Amino acid sequence: MYDRESRFKMEDTMNAARIEYTEKGVLNMAQRRCDVLRISRSGAVLGLLTQYKLPEQFYLDIPDARISKIGCLLMRANMNNTIDVRFLSLLSQKDLDRIFVFSTHPSHRDRTLDIRAW
Known part of the structure; x- marks a missing residue:
């Protein structure tokens, strides 16, 4: 399914994020910190602080x-503590712009939000 959908261009970013998933069925909800290193409308590359076991599906x-x-x-889980993820639904361009506004990456320094578009 994911190999047939269109690919969107990944852009560098640096945002703090949180991964949420259930451990041991539905008993415990676990949260882990991560960084969004690259993002597109259909996927992202996340940087993890340490290596730990992640399920196949989780929330960001x-x-x-x-x-x-x-x-x-x-x-895919890479050896340099990064993982490649695909989103279950495409992000809207409005959400992507909002992520870039709050990014600490130097290439997004001059981005602003248009509050009339909200």
């Missing part, structure tokens, strides 16, 4: 941009 929250519960599917 980006609290600075006020975006919560993005459904993610783990595509």
